[in-house]
Amino acid sequence: xxxxxxxxxxxxxxxxxxxxxxxxxxxxxxxxxxxxxxxxxxxxxxxxxxxxxxxxxxxxxxxxxxxxxxxxxxxxxxxxxxxxxxxxxxxxxxxxxxxxxxxxxxxxxxxxxxxxxxxxxxxxxxxxxxxxx
Numbered sequence: 056x057x058x059x060x061x062x063x064x065x066x067x068x069x070x071x072x073x074x075x076x077x078x079x080x081x082x083x084x085x086x087x088x089x090x091x092x093x094x095x096x097x098x099x100x101x102x103x104x105x106x107x108x109x110x111x112x113x114x115x116x117x118x119x120x121x122x123x124x125x126x127x128x129x130x131x132x133x134x135x136x137x138x139x140x141x142x143x144x145x146x147x148x149x150x151x152x153x154x155x156x157x158x159x160x161x162x163x164x165x166x167x168x169x170x171x172x173x174x175x176x177x178x179x180x181x182x183x184x185x186x187x188x
Contacts, residue, residue: 063136064143064174069103069161071153071181080147084125086156090115093155102182103158112159122163129168153181 070077072087092098092108101108112118129146136144146164150156158179165177 062174063133063141063172064176065133065168065172066143066145067161067165067168067175067177068145068147069153069157069177069179069182070147070149071151071157072149073151074153074181076149077145077147077180079145081144083147083149084121084160086121086148086150086160089118089121089150089156091151091156093152098155101155102179103155103160104162108155109159112156118156118159122160125160125164126167129164133168133172153179158182 068077068080072085076083090112092101092103092111095111098108098111103109103112125148133144148157148160148164161177161179165175169175
């Protein structure tokens with residue numbers, strides 16, 4: 056698969072279901088069934104961008120299976136959206152709080168699809184909502 060030069064922008068948006076599904080989402084994937092780093096005290100304050108959380112998630116086969124399933128689905132269907140003259144698509148990945156699992160998957164998917172599409176972005180809607188003021 057080569058790089059697709061297109062005007063279609065792809066946005067991977069992580070979010071927490073406890074804060075609601077993003078209203079702009081075209082596709083929504085639910086990662087709440089995956090092992091939750093929140094329950095490991097040392098990982099709780101971290102995010103899916105931090106190496107200890109990445110290491111924890113990558114130890115679990117279910118995480119890799121979900122990533123591969125989403126990647127394969129998007130590899131097959133994104134060209135169809137693009138062929139239908141879509142100018143953008145928002146792919147929302149949710150977990151409970153939007154801090155660990157959804158962030159990890161969104162980052163990993165953005166890194167993968169950035170190799171093939173010219174405008175791939177990632178946004179973490181709820182990554183800082185867990186911190187107390």
